[in-house]
Amino acid sequence: MQLNFIANQAVASASGRTLPVLDPSDGQAFDHLQRSDAQDIDAAVQAARACFNGPWQRLSAADRGRLLMALSRKVTEHAHELAALEQRDCGKPTRQARADAAALARYFEFYAGACDKLHGETIPYQEGYSVFTWREPHGVTGHIVPWNYPMQIFGRSVGGALAAGNCCVVKPSEDACLSLLRVAELAAECGFPPGAINIVTGYGHEVGDALARHPGIDHISFTGSPSVGTIIQQVAAERHCPVTLELGGKSPQIVFADADLDAALPVLVNAIVQNAGQTCSAGSRVLIEEAIYEPLLGRLAQAFEQLRVGPAAMDLDLGPLIRQSQQQRVWDFLSDAQADGIAVVAQGTIVDEAPETGFYQAPTLLADVPVDHRVAQQEVFGPVLAAMRFADEDHVVQLANATRFGLVAGVWTRDGARQLRMARRLHSGQVFINNYGAGGGVELPFGGVKSSGYGREKGFEALYGFTTLKTVAVRHG
Numbered sequence: 001m002q003l004n005f006i007a008n009q010a011v012a013s014a015s016g017r018t019l020p021v022l023d024p025s026d027g028q029a030f031d032h033l034q035r036s037d038a039q040d041i042d043a044a045v046q047a048a049r050a051c052f053n054g055p056w057q058r059l060s061a062a063d064r065g066r067l068l069m070a071l072s073r074k075v076t077e078h079a080h081e082l083a084a085l086e087q088r089d090c091g092k093p094t095r096q097a098r099a100d101a102a103a104l105a106r107y108f109e110f111y112a113g114a115c116d117k118l119h120g121e122t123i124p125y126q127e128g129y130s131v132f133t134w135r136e137p138h139g140v141t142g143h144i145v146p147w148n149y150p151m152q153i154f155g156r157s158v159g160g161a162l163a164a165g166n167c168c169v170v171k172p173s174e175d176a177c178l179s180l181l182r183v184a185e186l187a188a189e190c191g192f193p194p195g196a197i198n199i200v201t202g203y204g205h206e207v208g209d210a211l212a213r214h215p216g217i218d219h220i221s222f223t224g225s226p227s228v229g230t231i232i233q234q235v236a237a238e239r240h241c242p243v244t245l246e247l248g249g250k251s252p253q254i255v256f257a258d259a260d261l262d263a264a265l266p267v268l269v270n271a272i273v274q275n276a277g278q279t280c281s282a283g284s285r286v287l288i289e290e291a292i293y294e295p296l297l298g299r300l301a302q303a304f305e306q307l308r309v310g311p312a313a314m315d316l317d318l319g320p321l322i323r324q325s326q327q328q329r330v331w332d333f334l335s336d337a338q339a340d341g342i343a344v345v346a347q348g349t350i351v352d353e354a355p356e357t358g359f360y361q362a363p364t365l366l367a368d369v370p371v372d373h374r375v376a377q378q379e380v381f382g383p384v385l386a387a388m389r390f391a392d393e394d395h396v397v398q399l400a401n402a403t404r405f406g407l408v409a410g411v412w413t414r415d416g417a418r419q420l421r422m423a424r425r426l427h428s429g430q431v432f433i434n435n436y437g438a439g440g441g442v443e444l445p446f447g448g449v450k451s452s453g454y455g456r457e458k459g460f461e462a463l464y465g466f467t468t469l470k471t472v473a474v475r476h477g
Ligand code: NAD
Pocket: 144, 145, 146, 147, 148, 149, 171, 172, 173, 174, 202, 203, 204, 205, 206, 207, 208, 209, 212, 223, 224, 225, 226, 228, 229, 231, 232, 246, 247, 248, 249, 279, 280, 281, 379, 381, 407, 448, 452, 453
């Protein structure tokens, strides 16, 4: 039985209600977690506030950094244990789960080093004044985390918030809590004071809603779907609470005829099959210049046919999707595509060892998808790649920008001037030239434009979002 983690104590929800935890690889329940509500959120916010006003505020920035560094080391020592928890909970292949644990450790390391480097400014002003700015923490920050990369998103969001001097209340997804509950225990072992990190589990519309509404929450970091992002903004607006939103994407991977196709091919494939396509920055559209459309589509099809899907522990190219409703969502997109005459060019294979009760989906390559079709416009959040052809630079810019999202864009070309023109013309938070994701470096600010959200997490930039600026003007003459 999994318990909430409040003020460094494992506690049951006030109501005593629980939820089953399912293994996506076989669809079976193997544990339970707390189905918390507003009372549990209130206890967590009170614990966080007491910590913020007490031991946390008395710590120097350097000491906060030392704690975060200790946690980074602890996560590294427990990396395989954390990866195994997240693997079972989320259906991640072993390599992906271990990469996520390593990323979590790296986030804490990065933010450990950043704590004591967050400076204000002095501002030249009128004679007789000294004016300067302080970067102050918001206080108690709320973090609503999705199920696709719990450890990574916890690292970038909670890591940044703690580094900036906040105390945190975290609501993980009801589908993916186990690794984060364990990380909070490890933080307590490292000496984080009670209340610095609190985890409260349960349904979004119950406990997530209670977190967003709580008057003691001073800032909300939300990572999840655009529709829930809208609700969070509306709820937060009632009390003018600042929000950072990391929402979805329909990210284009653009391949010009002069590209290094050998280098591009594995990256194009991985960008849509990593984590079974359940990645906000998944490269779910591939836009190919007419002259190389057929040959590149043929190579993509060969690569897709070799992909294998199976139980997470088999560590194949893809594991299962997170839950049955997600599987159904992908099926609905594919059956709409089929009904509208969109060709399935290639599919991978679900291995015989995959239990029928698991939530598997073969990676699927679709050709000549019309730009206004829902499979080219909406986030499938599964391993479905929509291929489209383009005539020239103006055409591809129009196609690439023709969705409501703007998270990531990839561009493959050897032409340097075009690389920079494309980077300017694409409406997205990140543009990757001759790569996709730059290895996910924690140093790189990340976020979206349009319906992909606003505000930035990751990198030093995140610390500005997790602080508020105070201007102090001293009259002395
Ligand atoms: P979701 O929006 O359903 O849930 C996200 C979180 O919000 C969960 O913890 C959920 O319990 C909670 N929630 C749900 N309803 C709520 C409510 N009414 N009030 C408060 N909280 C509520 O999203 P998901 O299905 O967990 O994750 C997939 C989505 O997240 C995709 O759209 C994906 O693109 C996006 N995502 C974005 C990023 C990014 O950085 N941009 C990263 C990961 C995932």
